[in-house]
Amino acid sequence: MRIREIFTLEPKKQILAVEGWVRTKRDTKNVCFFELNDGSCLKNFQIVVDKDKTPHLAPELTKIATGASVRAEGELAASPGSGQNSELQAHSLTVLGESPADSYPLQKKRHSFEFLREIAHLRPRTNTFGAVARVRSALAFAIHRFFQENGFLYIHTPIITASDAEGAGEMFQVTTLPLENIPRKDGKIDYEKDFFGKQARLTVSGQLEGETYAAALGKIYTFGPTFRAENSNTTRHLSEFWMVEPEMAFCDIDANMDTAEEFLKYILSYILRRCGEDMDFFNLRIQPGIIDNLKRVIETPFRRITYTEAVEVLQKAPTAFEFPVSWGIDLQSEHEKYLTENVYGGPVIVTGYPRQIKAFYMKLNADEKTVRAMDVLVPRLGEIIGGSQREDRLDILEKRLTDMGLKKEDYWWYLDLRRYGTVPHSGFGLGFDRIVQYVTGMANIRDVIPYPRTAGSAEF
Numbered sequence: 071m072r073i074r075e076i077f078t079l080e081p082k083k084q085i086l087a088v089e090g091w092v093r094t095k096r097d098t099k100n101v102c103f104f105e106l107n108d109g110s111c112l113k114n115f116q117i118v119v120d121k122d123k124t125p126h127l128a129p130e131l132t133k134i135a136t137g138a139s140v141r142a143e144g145e146l147a148a149s150p151g152s153g154q155n156s157e158l159q160a161h162s163l164t165v166l167g168e169s170p171a172d173s174y175p176l177q178k179k180r181h182s183f184e185f186l187r188e189i190a191h192l193r194p195r196t197n198t199f200g201a202v203a204r205v206r207s208a209l210a211f212a213i214h215r216f217f218q219e220n221g222f223l224y225i226h227t228p229i230i231t232a233s234d235a236e237g238a239g240e241m242f243q244v245t246t247l248p249l250e251n252i253p254r255k256d257g258k259i260d261y262e263k264d265f266f267g268k269q270a271r272l273t274v275s276g277q278l279e280g281e282t283y284a285a286a287l288g289k290i291y292t293f294g295p296t297f298r299a300e301n302s303n304t305t306r307h308l309s310e311f312w313m314v315e316p317e318m319a320f321c322d323i324d325a326n327m328d329t330a331e332e333f334l335k336y337i338l339s340y341i342l343r344r345c346g347e348d349m350d351f352f353n354l355r356i357q358p359g360i361i362d363n364l365k366r367v368i369e370t371p372f373r374r375i376t377y378t379e380a381v382e383v384l385q386k387a388p389t390a391f392e393f394p395v396s397w398g399i400d401l402q403s404e405h406e407k408y409l410t411e412n413v414y415g416g417p418v419i420v421t422g423y424p425r426q427i428k429a430f431y432m433k434l435n436a437d438e439k440t441v442r443a444m445d446v447l448v449p450r451l452g453e454i455i456g457g458s459q460r461e462d463r464l465d466i467l468e469k470r471l472t473d474m475g476l477k478k479e480d481y482w483w484y485l486d487l488r489r490y491g492t493v494p495h496s497g498f499g500l501g502f503d504r505i506v507q508y509v510t511g512m513a514n515i516r517d518v519i520p521y522p523r524t525a526g527s528a529e530f
């Protein structure tokens with residue numbers, strides 16, 4: 071039986087078996103206690119071995135050590151000790167795999183997150199990383215549930231792609247060309263000889279392909295890995311991260327903001343309801359007050375401001391920013407933090423960014439200076455969602471592509487959507503790893519994904 075289930079049982083006399091990994095062991099003359107964790111919940115389950123009553127278990131008991139895998143069978147009993155209501159009085163014990171104390175790196179003591187990153191294959195056996203993994207899984211489920219309940223179709227967009235969805239050129243290349251002897255034609259790399267017959271790269275976003283399905287099926291979402299070769303070594307950037315991207319036809323920027331807000335509140339409520347034990351842990355150990363904080367976010371309407379208003383607020387700020395503020399600059403993390411933490415005390419949706427700092431596909435406003443972008447900013451992290459109403463006018467979209475130095479031929483199929491039955495449509499992208507960070511309070515994004523990939527690091 072899984073430990074999570076055992077803790078729901080009345081500690082009435084019954085026989086059961088449990089399997090897990092030893093977290094701690096305490097030996098006295100007559101009794102041996104050890105705690106098992108099987109990953110089903112945060113709490114460990116205590117196994118008690120009465121040495122006098124079960125002398126035949128002595129050989130196995132010597133093999134019990136932190137990290138060992140064990141199967142124990144016995145009788146469930148009320149626990150006299152504090153902290154748990156039941157324990158197992160073992161009458162049979164098998165150590166499936168020993169764990170030598172002199173080499174097992176996860177002895178019972180506090181390890182730094184930096185150290186645990188070096189043993190990322192073992193860190194899920196710690197309280198923190200077990201809790202992160204459970205919350206991450208529950209968040210993924212909540213996301214699917216929200217969209218499935220609201221009529222969105224889940225679309226699988228390609229990971230290998232020939233188009234740059236953000237037009238920012240921060241892409242990893244996929245090739246089977248021999249790197250030591252690259253074929254060339256007229257001085258340029260001959261991609262016709264490459265595996266796909268053209269240059270192929272890892273996707274930065276499923277949005278453009280997502281739009282094609284929204285332009286047929288109405289409401290869709292993608293949820294998959296995305297890749298960015300940007301060399302930003304921060305606590306909120308990964309080179310490989312997961313993104314959730316809904317796309318809605320017949321939807322303008324206001325409905326887009328409403329959806330983003332409703333969606334975030336839905337998944338936060340789901341986690342508070344379903345991950346109580348793990349959230350209590352984060353509340354106590356990682357980010358004190360986070361539960362009340364998330365509750366407040368769920369209850370309070372998100373503040374909505376324009377970029378121009380944001381700039382005015384920032385210019386009046388009594389603090390000096392590292393990056394000076396003027397109309398036209400991209401908001402930096404320090405600005406996003408100031409707005410969410412110092413000014414509005416909660417999430418803020420900023421709209422109407424200057425066209426120069428946003429992607430080619432965003433709908434140009436009548437002022438021709440700003441686009442219908444929307445970024446959802448949150449305290450502690452800054453941008454968690456980036457989205458927009460899309461440019462649905464063919465001529466303007468073509469001009470935007472050219473202005474930004476992109477070739478319209480490369481986007482022929484994307485432009486077709488504006489040629490045939492174009493509609494107002496909108497969508498956004500939620501950084502999945504960032505929402506895990508936001509919900510758990512973990513300070514570094516490298517600690518919310520099992521195997522982080524960042525510049526200079528792809529171990530495991």
Ligand code: 4AD
Nearest residue numbers: 275277307308311315454455456457497498499501
């Ligand atoms: O703002 P971004 O770049 O928007 C897009 O990719 C659009 N195609 C989304 C859309 O409209 N469908 O990225 C969206 C979100 C960001 O707000 C951030 O949360 C996350 O993805 N993100 C990253 N997360 C981790 N590491 C990185 N390097 C990230 N870059 C973006």
Ligand code: MG
Nearest residue numbers: 445453455456
């Ligand atoms: Mg963005």
